[in-house]
Amino acid sequence: MSAFVDAQSGGFSINLVHRDSEGSPFYNPKETPARRVGNAGRRSIGRVHRFSHMLHLNSSRSISDPSDPDARLTANNGEYLVNISLGTPPFPIVAIADTGSDIIWTQCKPCTDCYKQDAPLFDPKSSSSYRTVSCSSNACNSLQSEGSSCSSDGSVCEYQVSYGDQSHTQGDVAAETLTLESKTGNPVALPKTVIGCGHDNAGTFSPKGSGIVGLGGGPASLVSQLGSSIGGKFSYCMVPYAAAKPTSTMNFGTNAVVSGNGVLSTPLISDPSQPTFYFLQLEAVSVGSKKIAFQGSSIGGSGNIIIDSGTTLTLVPTDFFSQLSDAVETQVTGGTKTSDPEGFFSLCYVPDSSLKLPPVTAHFKGADVVLTSDNIFIQVNDKVVCLAFYANDQLSIYGNVAQQNFLIGYDLPKQTLSFKPTDCTNT
Numbered sequence: 001m002s003a004f005v006d007a008q009s010g011g012f013s014i015n016l017v018h019r020d021s022e023g024s025p026f027y028n029p030k031e032t033p034a035r036r037v038g039n040a041g042r043r044s045i046g047r048v049h050r051f052s053h054m055l056h057l058n059s060s061r062s063i064s065d066p067s068d069p070d071a072r073l074t075a076n077n078g079e080y081l082v083n084i085s086l087g088t089p090p091f092p093i094v095a096i097a098d099t100g101s102d103i104i105w106t107q108c109k110p111c112t113d114c115y116k117q118d119a120p121l122f123d124p125k126s127s128s129s130y131r132t133v134s135c136s137s138n139a140c141n142s143l144q145s146e147g148s149s150c151s152s153d154g155s156v157c158e159y160q161v162s163y164g165d166q167s168h169t170q171g172d173v174a175a176e177t178l179t180l181e182s183k184t185g186n187p188v189a190l191p192k193t194v195i196g197c198g199h200d201n202a203g204t205f206s207p208k209g210s211g212i213v214g215l216g217g218g219p220a221s222l223v224s225q226l227g228s229s230i231g232g233k234f235s236y237c238m239v240p241y242a243a244a245k246p247t248s249t250m251n252f253g254t255n256a257v258v259s260g261n262g263v264l265s266t267p268l269i270s271d272p273s274q275p276t277f278y279f280l281q282l283e284a285v286s287v288g289s290k291k292i293a294f295q296g297s298s299i300g301g302s303g304n305i306i307i308d309s310g311t312t313l314t315l316v317p318t319d320f321f322s323q324l325s326d327a328v329e330t331q332v333t334g335g336t337k338t339s340d341p342e343g344f345f346s347l348c349y350v351p352d353s354s355l356k357l358p359p360v361t362a363h364f365k366g367a368d369v370v371l372t373s374d375n376i377f378i379q380v381n382d383k384v385v386c387l388a389f390y391a392n393d394q395l396s397i398y399g400n401v402a403q404q405n406f407l408i409g410y411d412l413p414k415q416t417l418s419f420k421p422t423d424c425t426n427t
Helices: 033-055 138-142 222-230 318-331
Strands: 012-018 080-086 091-098 105-107 157-162 168-180 188-202 211-214 233-237 247-252 264-267 282-287 290-293 305-307 314-316 336-338 348-350 360-364 367-371 377-381 384-387 389-391 406-411 416-421
Touching: 033 314, 033 377, 033 389, 105 168, 138 168, 188 222, 222 233, 264 367, 282 318, 290 318, 314 318, 318 389, 367 416
Parallel strands: 091 211, 105 188, 314 389
Antiparallel strands: 012 080, 012 247, 080 091, 080 168, 105 211, 157 168, 168 188, 233 247, 233 406, 264 416, 282 290, 282 360, 336 348, 348 384, 360 367, 377 384, 406 416
């Protein structure tokens, strides 16, 4: 049975699978844990390049240089996957869940120029619910930021998305039934969801992925399309990287309400010129008694940092990172300082019973969020943990390691973001 979304009937929840977990098609059993974590860090840098490209920020480093190893990661560098189905009958697709983009798209038959994909391609001719949309439709207008245009005969709306590494996807804009696998076991069917049916997709996309589900703030995203049916609310709870449970949870509608003891809220800052991104105002970070003021990026109106579930590390300006790293190193006691086996992270330790980390608090406007050791350090392997922050002067991003074991709630009508300390393995 399928259940239509109804915020009044309790909302719904879905599983998010980390791309490096054993349940993911991206999982590579030959990779060492250190290599996986190092690659996740590099994807974070690639994500900055992609976001900077979208925000048209100036950079001293070319994001379109094919020799740049970071740029090669920008096209499909989200960290979490979601199982969806398209069409009638439902056609299963494993897509990247991406809070840093809007459009929902997958590769479609016929493909004039498609990247190699391990899973079968979606064939719109096999679906009785598939409909292309006209150029004059609201659906087409919602994709203007994605470069919507008309087909040569003027009958079909088309989209085109280009990434900073010269990868691209383009094809028809369509209305189709999208079905989500809910945690209750009852599929959630969303008829007439606007999607991109890509017939020309090329670049550095991985053959393991089948598409992207955009969860950003723009009008074409899944969150925006669900709109009033979920009351403009969604939340997620991400399990730590080292947790035995491989799946995290994403909630919509009344399931997404964050309430009870321990909830802290901060303004969710929108920028009409950049509706995709969710901006926050981070005022400072305290390490023990040392409080370090945060300036961040001069974008997003009064916002100075993007909160993003698809970026692993927290990326901050070089000067701030130096002060933060020095403060952490000065106040750490016990353990043994060591180097990252992959040479990516700059501050690492061999953890043992004597290692004690200083308390760290992220001071958002109106919300002092106390971080745990799992938010501050990432486990590279059984013997090494490294500081999960990274210096970057292009853009500041509050990454998913810092968000682990918090229920993070987005209330778009109220423009607030809430934090509640939570054991995400029990959600």
